[in-house]
Amino acid sequence: MYKAGLSPGRQYAPVDTAAAVLAMVKEFLFHYCDKHGLRNSSAEVMACNNFYKTLAQETAQHAAVNMEVLGEIGATAELLWTSNTPFSGMPDRHSEPLYRLLNMALICDWPETAKAVAGYARAFNMTFAVSRVQKQSNFPEDGITYRGGGFGLVDVTGKSPADLKRFFVPNCKYRVPQFLATSFSEEVAKHFISQAASTGAPEMVLWHVHTDQRGDPDNDEYDDCYRCKHVNFIQHSQIMHPPGHPQEGRPCEDEYLFAPYSVFTVLFTQWRAGTRTKPHIIHISAAVDNLDEPEDLPLAPWA
Numbered sequence: 001m002y003k004a005g006l007s008p009g010r011q012y013a014p015v016d017t018a019a020a021v022l023a024m025v026k027e028f029l030f031h032y033c034d035k036h037g038l039r040n041s042s043a044e045v046m047a048c049n050n051f052y053k054t055l056a057q058e059t060a061q062h063a064a065v066n067m068e069v070l071g072e073i074g075a076t077a078e079l080l081w082t083s084n085t086p087f088s089g090m091p092d093r094h095s096e097p098l099y100r101l102l103n104m105a106l107i108c109d110w111p112e113t114a115k116a117v118a119g120y121a122r123a124f125n126m127t128f129a130v131s132r133v134q135k136q137s138n139f140p141e142d143g144i145t146y147r148g149g150g151f152g153l154v155d156v157t158g159k160s161p162a163d164l165k166r167f168f169v170p171n172c173k174y175r176v177p178q179f180l181a182t183s184f185s186e187e188v189a190k191h192f193i194s195q196a197a198s199t200g201a202p203e204m205v206l207w208h209v210h211t212d213q214r215g216d217p218d219n220d221e222y223d224d225c226y227r228c229k230h231v232n233f234i235q236h237s238q239i240m241h242p243p244g245h246p247q248e249g250r251p252c253e254d255e256y257l258f259a260p261y262s263v264f265t266v267l268f269t270q271w272r273a274g275t276r277t278k279p280h281i282i283h284i285s286a287a288v289d290n291l292d293e294p295e296d297l298p299l300a301p302w303a
Contacts, residue, residue, distance in 0.1 A: 189207070
């Protein structure tokens with residue numbers, strides 16, 4: 001459903017202003033709440049409205065934003081994505097930041113939210129489109145970014161750690177349906193592993209995501225044809241280093257974000273204890289261009 005919403009043949013209103021991006025988020029929240037029965041009381045309706053208003057105000061008031069930047073739809077999408085404000089006033093499983101709700105909708109491919117999620121993604125895709133025609137000013141050291149978190153769920157068929165290990169084998173090529181957030185910093189990834197451990201995840205994993213180093217403009221062998229076309233460094237974030245910090249004005253998480261349905265190939269795995277201090281390690285390679293990859297690749301059961 002989501003991919004159909006990105007089809008050039010669909011006659012949806014263009015998402016070409018900051019206001020249009022915010023409208024997609026508002027529409028998404030309406031359908032999300034409607035699907036999960038979260039609009040049955042005046043308190044729930046108010047919580048939904050307040051969440052949207054808070055997101056909009058955060059975006060407009062961000063220190064890195066002036067009217068010129070806010071007018072850039074990619075920057076608006078980035079600021080909304082990086083908000084850590086939870087959906088307050090809702091049951092625990094829904095009291096999450098916007099980025100988690102969006103990714104859940106992508107993973108589950110709910111028809112009710114597909115149009116709005118695709119609209120938001122079209123706005124975000126502007127940042128990826130720019131990366132297709134401009135050299136990236138930020139490139140990870142050695143072409144490697146990191147992602148950390150839990151590995152598997154308890155008592156969920158098909159998503160136990162043992163089941164996932166059978167999927168992530170060398171040379172397995174697959175697509176990840178959601179936005180895939182990685183970081184230039186291994187320490188940031190380990191922080192997310194600690195968070196997952198505190199929430200009771202059965203096992204932990206540290207992903208090493210490789211991109212071709214020949215796509216680095218500073219590489220002596222740089223060639224644009226090796227540059228990943230569907231990843232972008234998040235420049236406009238709600239989580240920035242404060243004044244006086246050595247990296248003042250730079251996003252804290254050094255986030256390298258891959259577009260939905262990006263293609264990866266397993267290089268090799270290290271199945272360790274799966275604990276916070278000894279997580280499993282999975283090395284994967286990002287495709288150079290999703291458009292050059294088969295449409296019928298399997299979807300990752302975990303990412």
